[in-house]
Amino acid sequence: MIARVWHGWTTAQKADAYEALLRTEVFPGIRARQIAGFERIELFRRLSETADEVEFMTVMWFTTLDAVKSFAGEDYEAAYVPAAARSLLTRFDHRSRHYEVRERQSA
Template identity: 35%
Template sequence: MIARIWHGTTKAEHYEAYTSFMKLKAIPDYSSTEGFVKLSFLRRIEEGIAHFHLITYWTSLEAIKNFAGNDYEIAKYYPQDKDYLLEFEEKVKHYEVFTE
């Protein structure tokens, strides 16, 4: 299994609105992709900035390519992200996941 980790930031005042957007748009997009296993959605506010980490779990790198395209290390953004995000990190991180 492969974990794909994305990080984004918004103003603290957009904390709930961006969370709603993620639940309505991004998470269904991830979960409808073949090879998607599950996700963890992490969020916190620190010094007036809202931080979001989305950890998605996939069966393989090929499954991630179904979602993100062949250049799977590039972060995928939605048009609405420009209304919230303070910056657009170019890349995501991938890790092999071992469970017992």
């Protein structure tokens, strides 16, 4: 299993709009592509220490690195940030990080 991790930041005023865009357009668009080996996407949100910025983190789960490449292309570390999302973000990771999941345990 491969975890693809990405971060983006926006203002507190734009945070709800950005989250709504992810939920209603970006995530459904990813699911609609029906990428073999794509398992799920998770969204995390937190208020930064400056209290004027909100950080978002997405973690996408893929069965293999080849599945990641099916989603992102050969330059698979390049971030996938649609134009509508870019317009709401103040900054974001231009490269995603990928981690091989070595252990998963449930309660």
